[in-house]
Amino acid sequence: MFGLGSIGFVAPAVLFGLIALPVLWWLLRAIPPSPRTEVFPGVRLLLGLEDPEREAERTPWWLLLLRVLAIAAVIIGFAQPLLNPSERLASRGGGPVLVLLDAGWASAPDWAERRAAAGAVIDEAGRDGRPVILWRATVDTLAAPGPMAASEARAALDAMRPEALRPDRAAVLALLESAEATTPGETLWLHDGLGHDGEASTALAERLAEFGPLTLIGPAAPARAVLPPRLDEGVLTADVIRTGATGGIGADGAATTVSLAAMASAEGGGERRIAVASADFAPGEAVAAARFDLPAELIATISRITLTDGVSPGGTALADAAVRRVPVAVVDPSSVGEVAPLTSARHYLMQALEPYSEARALTLDAAIERAPSAIFLADYGTIDGNDREGLQAFVEAGGLLVRFAGPRLAGALAANTLASQSVAGADPLLPVRLRRGGRTLGGALAWGDPRTLGSFAPEGPFRRLTPPDEVDVRTQVLADPSPDLADKVWAVLDDGTPFVTSAPLGEGRIVLFHVSADAEWSSLPLSGLFVDMLRELLTLAPGQGALTPDADELDGTLWRLSQTLAPDGTLVPVQANRDPVAGPELAGGRAGDGLLPGLYLRADSGQRAAGAAEDIVMNLHIAGDRLDPFPPAPSGALVDRLAGAESVDLAAPLLLLAVLLAAIDAIATLWVAGRLPRLTRQPGAPAPLALALAAGLSAALAIGSGSDAFAQNTGEGETRERIAEREVSAAAETTLGWLRTGDAQLDEKSSRAMLGLGQALTARTAVEPGPPLGLDAERDEMALVPVIYMPLTARSVPSDGALSRLAQYIENGGLLLIDTQGGAAGAGSADAVAMRSIARALNLPPLAEVDDTHVLTRTFYLLDRFPGRFRGGRVWAEAPPEGRRDVDDEAGLPQFDRVDDNVSPVVVGTADWAAAWAVDDRGRPLFPVGRAGDRQREMAIRFGVNLVLYALTGNYKSDQVHAPAVLERLGQ
Secondary structure: OEEEOOEEEOOHHHHHHHHHHHHHHHHHHHOOOOOOOOOOHHHHHHOOOOOOOOOOOOOOHHHHHHHHHHHHHHHHHHOOEEEOOOOOOOOOOOOOEEEEEEOOHHHOOOHHHHHHHHHHHHHHHHHOOOOEEEEEEOOOOOOOOOOEOHHHHHHHHHHOOOOOOOOOHHHHHHHHOOOOOOOOOEEEEEOOOEOOOOHHHHHHHHHHHHHOOEEEEEOOOOOEEEOOOEEEOOEEEEEEEEEOOOOOEOOOOOOEEEEEEEEEEOOOOOEEEEEEEEEEEOOOOOEEEEEEOOOHHHHOOEEEEEEOOOOOOOOEEEOOHHHOOEEEEEEOOOOOOOOOOOOOHHHHHHHHHOOOEEEEEOOHHHHHHHOOOEEEEEOOOOOOHHHHHHHHHHHHOOOEEEEEOOHHHHHHHHOOOOHHHOOOOOOOOOOOOEEEEEEEOOOOOOOOOOEEEEEEOOOOOOOOOOOOOOOEEOEEEEEOOOOOHHHHEEEEEOOOOEEEEEEEEOOEEEEEEOOOOOOOOEOHHHOHHHHHHHHHHHOOOOOOOOOOOOHHHHOOOEEEEEEEEOOOOOEEEOOOOOOOEEHHHHOOOEEOOOOOOEEEEEOOOOOOOOOOOOEEEEEEOOHHHOEOEEOOOOOOOEEEEOOOOOOEEOHHHHHHHHHHHHHHHHHHHHHHOOHHHHHHHOOOOHHHHHHHHHHHHHHHHHHHOOOOOOOOOOOOOOOHHHHHHHHHHHHHOOOEEEEOOOOHHHHHHHHHHHHHHHHHHHHHOOOOOOOOEEEOOOOOOOOOOOEEEEEOOOOOOOOHHHHHHHHHHHHOOOEEEEEOOOOOOOOOOHHHHHHHHHHHHOOOOOEEEOOOOOHHHOOOOOOOOOOOOOOOOOOEEEOOOOOOOEEOOOOOOEEOOOOOOOOOOEEEEOOOHHHHHOEOOOOOEOOOOOOOOHHHHHHHHHHHHHHHHHHHHOOHHHOHHHHHHHHHHOOO
């Protein structure tokens, strides 16, 4: 490569053509423009006369300059100039180039720059004719990738996305040492600046340096992460961590300030920013705290805390229910003043609740009107009138009512006023029926000595707590024995007497402590257990949830990922039908290797304890809550950063300029010759002139579309207007679609296959499809296409975003034909492994092998096999509904339902139908097909016809009205 400052040329020899520009100037200057024609009758008198002296009129200098500039642009364009040329490769040969990308959470903030740097290296390797090994270092890497052409590596790079995991460098090292791995001649490692896996990072760098030249490219800015938020004295606090001040590559020790935003769930979906706080790093410090001083009502709505700059899955911390301060009302009829006595029930309750909630002392009617998440009622006797109706409505609507006994409640029991409040003889605002009179212990007239606490119910909210021996109970109200009493008891005394009981009421719950909330009846309010019990009860309140359970509590449970963190740190739904996760793996609330952070929902239907978590928030796991910098580079390795612009190819813009100058030259020549005014005066002439100019501009734009810097496109070189035009065309007629993979050869085969299938449908059926439509699953609208052909190979696995949109497509009624193109591929093949992961991602229903009872065998043609390029492969479709399938004992295959009108959302096979359907522009087959030749191709086309009609018409041929005709065709 030859360079001139910030401009480099891949083919500098072409620049010698610029030497000819003076000669071209002289030639062009000698060639006059077309003469201007003037009609004058007297000219006829001069016919036949010859002028011995002839002199050509010179071309105007500005027109000469225009033409020379156009030629110079063509010459320089073919020299392939590069803006900001960079030669990352250290050698011009010596084996494949390994491009290793850390595609974990820390790579998300600068992923575009990483992809640009990797693309520049791939282009450089392509210019040298060297193969490329593109390796994404993630925890799900199953095999070492092999070498590929630079064009294939470019397409694979464009499809790569970072994920909310850490790179597994130990796995990369192990695969690199395997026999299947290709030894690289040179390595470019785009690392994320962090020392994941500890010694594995150092070992991997040293091993790569042994293979050949090693270049380490780190991020321009060090990575930062946000730890899960917590409540600190009622203030929501989140710690931000960064790499240490010393040691390794990418250490960050400067004083700086980072900004964080608190995001809350908005009505109707989405999120809104409700607060911003800053975290100040002192010089050399690796941890800084951001504090959000917000009311409890706002804290309860917070979904996540995220960095405002450099967002990533690690720069986002999900807020679980444990940090939400729910609003609570404390009602104590014995203490109605501003200041509560230190011995009152109100004082004990407020002191115990304030660390975990927004507690306020209110009267009963004010508490009902305010409608908090929970109401704590201290020693209330008879509740009458509107207060009773309002309190009952509050609980039935989902509120939590916690009541404490005391002299007033005991007096109401003695007066028998509670029993008269319901037909059944029980108060609906009490969880159990209570006996008249209380139980006194530890006095001269007492029943016995004070009792201590016994066990807590294993299915109750206190199951995590251990009752201390020092708590004694001197007085209590007694529960009336009943057959269902045992199911309502959450805590007992050491003699088995119910101590805390509970029962649901509507959508809410009522809890009763059979002792008072002050220290008169027991020493419970004086112990730390009182605070712990109230904290656990708050998990039952609306807007609050249980703390993350430990491994023992989660043992035997199953959980399924519902939402996960996208590369930009936002929560996105998971359409994938992922395998459930065993409960103990979620202990601690920190996602480990291979376990994505996000929201996990309970997947099993087993018995659940009261207050047990229905969902668990899993944040990204960062070992030790610290970020270690990338280890020092091995000897001889080059160290670089992503800072600075990558190379930009200027060839396309220069050719665009040449075409535009040529178009201007054509118009200027007509003007100089005097033809332009005449053309504009002739009727209808401006239209062809405008069309000619538009054609030149279109050609220029077509050339320029190859440059991302000079064409506004949607990522695949196609303008939004063109996409809209294609969508309108697809909506106007039946259109067959195929999925783009980025592999040029595979995409061409898919396009030709859909073209050939469309021609067969037009010739044989009433269906007349329009031109086939190539679809980008991440961007294009697919609802307009009834059938989409999806080729699946080891290099064409769609991204998570594409699979999410495909899952929505089939859920809305589309049919997806998945073709692994591998013949009778085994279950352990790479395509089979990819198919299993895709089946989970698409949330597919149970599939069954298509047999001769499926309507696909008779939708249009009568078929008994479905070959493509290969024979013998099996075809799979949605299995018959449960209760509507009969299994053939001989074949072991399900008899597909004959009356259900649903269409299978997917049809899966391995026959490579695209090769059998593909035709050229003249309708001739493009690929050889099997040993049976034309007969096998004909059967493949018939299967395609049946498939499209099946997608368009459903299972109408399964109706029994068609049975006589089918039997007649079969000769039966």
